[in-house]
Amino acid sequence: LSATDSRTLLDGLFTGEKMRALFSDRARLQAMLDFEAALARAQARHGIVPAAAAKTIAAHCQTEFFDFEALSREARPAGNLAIPMVKALTALVARQDRTAADFVHWGSTSQDVIDTGLVLQLRAALRMLESELERLSDSLAAAAKRHGDTLLAGRTLLQQAVPITFALKVAGWLDAVERDRARLNEQQARVSVLQFGGAAGTLAAFGSHGLEVAQTLAEELGLALPALPWHAHRDRVAEAASAVALLTGTLGKIARDVSLLMQSEVGEAFEPTVPGRGGSSAMPHKRNPVGCAVILANAARVPPLVATLLAGLPQEHERGLGGWHAEWETLPQICLLAGGALDHTIEIVDGLQVDAERMRQNLEAANGLVLTEAVAMALAAKLGKPAAQELVEQACHRAARERRPLREVLAEDKVAKQHLPAPELDRLFDPRRYTGAARALVERVLAQRGRKK
């Protein structure tokens, strides 16, 4: 296609190479041709098409024989890509065997080949995502094991709350990634179904043999045969897209956390340093979260695309007008953006730089406020909850006002020091002693993952 038309300068940034290959023009066309080849073979097995014709047809189902520019041009008046593709394939076959040409696409309809082609691409995309997710999962599991003692502030509504471990944060990511992996695996099975119904879903061109041909065709392509053709029932496709969107959301969650940790004023974790990465020409000190920016952008772009698919479900009669067409670029785009986000996430997690020292400093910078819950619980056991809360609240305000450690303020308080002598206070203000079930929770996640493997 002419250079004028291309829009791929940003592909390197937002999408990943493997997914681009799965959703290239070439891959789209090849998936459609795989259907045509399989159809011919299946029909040959049922004696509907002569074996020689099937062979000739299948031999021409290779993208290198096709003129992409012509296909693109002719798709406009035709209204889809299948019509010019079938025409071109027929012409190719006819050059070698006129009779065989009669059997190209026999008994099928445009939607059969377009949808099945899409299913083949989608299956490959889901598999690829699943396998890449396994890599990410391994990397996260390693990080979770490494950081069981790395303390940092747990933050709720962007405020320091109580201490957690970095392992717990990572385990949260990992647990979500594992759910996404399971979902993608499930979706592969659900969406890997043949589309084959002929003109309006009755397979009428095959008389009473439609179902047998369909069964054989499904086997040829390694797809399941659904109860019915699903020309105007698109829930499987929309469901698979939702699963991909859930994954993208998980990746966005990881990127959100990393980018917040990477803030100048926080500085607890960083995207890997790679020459040329995240720099700023004007400000050489900057270390921009460029990978996170892309992941968050993609996580923002995917959900509305899923809404497009969901909103397109109420399609007309036996073939939708517009709702179906809206899928053709939307579904690939969802996969491409998810794939791009995943590539960046893997790169970030693999090379994540954790500054445990800074995590500790930030925890301490709060002057112990992050341990008020611990103190309040300890006092409540002695004074009752209302009195304890009142006391701690006053002490917190005083500590904040005077910018002094809360421990110091409490050590001076008559009531507090009566119930919490110095050693007790030391214990309470040791964040390592206030991580509750963090370790056990991380182990649960790792164990669960181990069982799945």
Next chain:
Amino acid sequence: LSATDSRTLLDGLFTGEKMRALFSDRARLQAMLDFEAALARAQARHGIVPAAAAKTIAAHCQTEFFDFEALSREARPAGNLAIPMVKALTALVARQDRTAADFVHWGSTSQDVIDTGLVLQLRAALRMLESELERLSDSLAAAAKRHGDTLLAGRTLLQQAVPITFALKVAGWLDAVERDRARLNEQQARVSVLQFGGAAGTLAAFGSHGLEVAQTLAEELGLALPALPWHAHRDRVAEAASAVALLTGTLGKIARDVSLLMQSEVGEAFEPTVPGRGGSSAMPHKRNPVGCAVILANAARVPPLVATLLAGLPQEHERGLGGWHAEWETLPQICLLAGGALDHTIEIVDGLQVDAERMRQNLEAANGLVLTEAVAMALAAKLGKPAAQELVEQACHRAARERRPLREVLAEDKVAKQHLPAPELDRLFDPRRYTGAARALVERVLAQRGRKK
């Protein structure tokens, strides 16, 4: 709440009664109180809370003791409903037993109660939808059985294509409904998990006993205990919402078909006639597809709401800022709209009026054009595909131009009549003979459904 504030005049139209009960203010508050009661009981079982205190707390966890208007007012500065609810519950308990009051909400955080409350509501909603879907499925199965011989035009891109049976159309709806039912069933299990993590997900207030309490609490509520608290990982909720959106899309598909069939110029099927339904004061002849309008509206409104949830996944650290809050009304709204659509669909399918005679007329009105595929296939077997298509195409144009039946035109055509003598033409132009695998496909759907029951 004051009348000024209410916005429920349209609730009767867009939502259903059962779902409204599940997502009423009362139900929201009760679900949260159920958490508090179960928490107290669970802690009592572990000796953290005195048994008497737990009993007193649980006894006050009833919505009738609460001032809804005050809760609503206080939720604004507090930032959520849990804070004023816990305060009010504590005050209620304190009136009877000051010590017990100290144990209200012990070791928990606002998000624990809000999320678990939501999960309890959502589980009930999914169950309700599943059970109503079973009703719909029964009704559709009966219709599919009834209409195995009811012929009508299959329509693709809003054009008559080839004949189908009404049973096949209904089987398509039924098959989709069955997939939705299976999805809702699955989602119930996936989303029915406890939320319990305390301040930042470590359950630190319970020292090393957090997980035991969590396990007992989950049992009290009949929920599963997830590997980790999921304060900032919302994929389960978004996934359940996606499943509900897929269902709404299926209902939209049914409504799309019914409303198109109900057009003045088509007139093949109708929403049930009920006094006061679908009338127009100015135009007494009109029979408006009022149920379809609502279903289609709801099917258009739900997908963007799901996008809100998906886009909210990248939440901040241990508790999100805004993304979490955006769920509180969005998720109920998704369920309410789905429930409303389902109520209307059940009503329509239960009372659907099918005009088989008009279906036949419309099929015939096409002057046989709807059987061109049949003729083309028959001729192709004799003349080869290109010659056959050329011949049929010319005949079609002539039939259209002269507004004569295609059969007549072909009967006059020299080549055609040579290959297709009159009895053969009669056979080809009998739509009953060109429904291919329709019957077998319908049976597949019914059999599959039978196996599931």
Next chain:
Amino acid sequence: LSATDSRTLLDGLFTGEKMRALFSDRARLQAMLDFEAALARAQARHGIVPAAAAKTIAAHCQTEFFDFEALSREARPAGNLAIPMVKALTALVARQDRTAADFVHWGSTSQDVIDTGLVLQLRAALRMLESELERLSDSLAAAAKRHGDTLLAGRTLLQQAVPITFALKVAGWLDAVERDRARLNEQQARVSVLQFGGAAGTLAAFGSHGLEVAQTLAEELGLALPALPWHAHRDRVAEAASAVALLTGTLGKIARDVSLLMQSEVGEAFEPTVPGRGGSSAMPHKRNPVGCAVILANAARVPPLVATLLAGLPQEHERGLGGWHAEWETLPQICLLAGGALDHTIEIVDGLQVDAERMRQNLEAANGLVLTEAVAMALAAKLGKPAAQELVEQACHRAARERRPLREVLAEDKVAKQHLPAPELDRLFDPRRYTGAARALVERVLAQRGRKK
């Protein structure tokens, strides 16, 4: 870029050639280079950059000097396209003049060039859409003039209601198109503003001369100088996108109507017949609304993309993380889809085939029911509204039940015939006499349009 990566096979179908040229990779890069050239010239005018250096820089601001593949590759680690572009431009300039190279991009930031480049592309896109809309408007005005006497059924909720003229329907489309045209014109002015703020919006690199340089730069590019740089305030861009979405919605409305009119059972208007257009290989009689399918698909795809931009508005501090990045492909896609929809609409409206005879037949096929309002109003004047409505309603039911004309039924009714003698009935059942203000309304639209021209 390698063939593997391209995804343009469907571009011919969904987008239009002119818009593709405006949003090609080449155009994107050139718009950015136009900024760099103008920046150098502006700075030369203020003595910041030597005149010779500015000239050398500007001379290299041509896309043919750049390696697109390298730019795409390097954009990934850099996080945007500006960094490798500036690097490449600097190297190009350095080869000729090392000193000049120092002044490339001087005092600017990546976002200045990316945003201003986008503004330049967007301005061109809005202009193009506006000018194409003028063509569409002319075509619609001609159709409205031509069809002032073409009667058809007005349809509400897909039911025949009362007669209208085809001119009135077209005038509705035209009036909306004129509103869209006015909006695009306005948006051109609003969005055509310079982005120029340097590192964080203070233009600090220019000391106290920043605003002067900005003013000159704006003039060089024919853009307005906004009160402030708008790095993290994206409402102008989102507003322009909304205007484009409103246009796409209008085109979708036209396509909706045309596709419904084109149904086999309605057959009142058709997309133009062009060889190879809308055919079906298996069903030569079919005349698919292929243009409408694309327009409706695009009108479904654009709104969620606008939601992406709107949801991205709450950006972080002085430059957003993700929200900004999400615009880079989304905004072009919105324009491309709108442009594609507009191309198809122009083609359809220019060649629209109207079957006035079929319109009349469909109106009559309702057996006069479409004139019940007329009859009810006439009787109400004599019997009072309740009695009149009751009478007409009964007559309608009887007409429908017995499939007889309503006029006949009324002529037999004792009460009706007393108040509505035959000539009166004839008048009431003449649809030409029941088009109310249709003519005047059409004239209003045409007159309003005339005033604007």
Next chain:
Amino acid sequence: LSATDSRTLLDGLFTGEKMRALFSDRARLQAMLDFEAALARAQARHGIVPAAAAKTIAAHCQTEFFDFEALSREARPAGNLAIPMVKALTALVARQDRTAADFVHWGSTSQDVIDTGLVLQLRAALRMLESELERLSDSLAAAAKRHGDTLLAGRTLLQQAVPITFALKVAGWLDAVERDRARLNEQQARVSVLQFGGAAGTLAAFGSHGLEVAQTLAEELGLALPALPWHAHRDRVAEAASAVALLTGTLGKIARDVSLLMQSEVGEAFEPTVPGRGGSSAMPHKRNPVGCAVILANAARVPPLVATLLAGLPQEHERGLGGWHAEWETLPQICLLAGGALDHTIEIVDGLQVDAERMRQNLEAANGLVLTEAVAMALAAKLGKPAAQELVEQACHRAARERRPLREVLAEDKVAKQHLPAPELDRLFDPRRYTGAARALVERVLAQRGRKK
């Protein structure tokens, strides 16, 4: 309505009181009744309805006469609220004057009253938002004036970049708010148009007098008369909703900034302290950005709702099926969420607590890195850009590695100290001297605002 059905517990949190009043059930019904009263009066002025009848009708157009529960119940089979409302109004009038009852809603259609009612509500909502925005604008202008010398770090991609003033940040908010205000003002004019077309937009019930009645009716309601009825052309409504969404986005931007500034590790600005606001029962030290959370939630919820309206534009023929119905709750919800966000923003901006000292500390904590651009520009003038950048980059890395001030590192560097003697370095490292055009830019915004007032 029964308590079971209400869902308003969270209204206090997410929406504002004034907007709730404008979109209450009562307000919805009253706006519809205002239409009916005005219609009767307009028709009386044209002699179509007896003056006494019009008076009687108008006298009953008060919500207190209506049974809301009955209306809600009957809206379901009717498919809209207008039908039971007209029926109830007719019955009310009939009790007093049987003849007058015949003239209720005369010549009108459900959509006329529903749409015009909505327009009246929307106009009030836009006015209210505009007037509240003026308050916000005043408050922001005051803050911008106050903080012209308050330095803080400008942050791009969440990294400190170069110094800015807090006034500049506030001016960015203010400038956006002013654009939103102008947009709302414009939209009031655009959307304040009568809907009046009768059964299918021809006003046929009025014979040739339709337009005159329409003109008078528009005057009665203070609305403009559009060229045509717009039953199935909804762009005006969607455009107004887009403007409201843009405003919500601006508010989200303010909330984003405030919540980031309020982070424990940043601590530069805070939501106002109000008793009971933003507290946490378990963690008395916490100061949650509760207002920001709501604003961000609402800014996330509104865009998909706008997508619903935009996607609904392609409506069917003379009255849409579903697309129209989807507006009824969606448009109010957009306004309610925007109003809620605005209320919170006003509260936050009015009471915003700015910690200028902490801003300065954070700027200094970067050890001068935030001034690298200044240094690099100064050195570039002497060494050329590449050498200068190389030198500064190395110094930055060393400063970061050794956690020493950049100024110190540069003072030791042989080349640097040769070109930048100590006083020059002092000047360069004074952030007050590196705010470029900040002051001038703020003045531009304030001056522009002054001109508008």
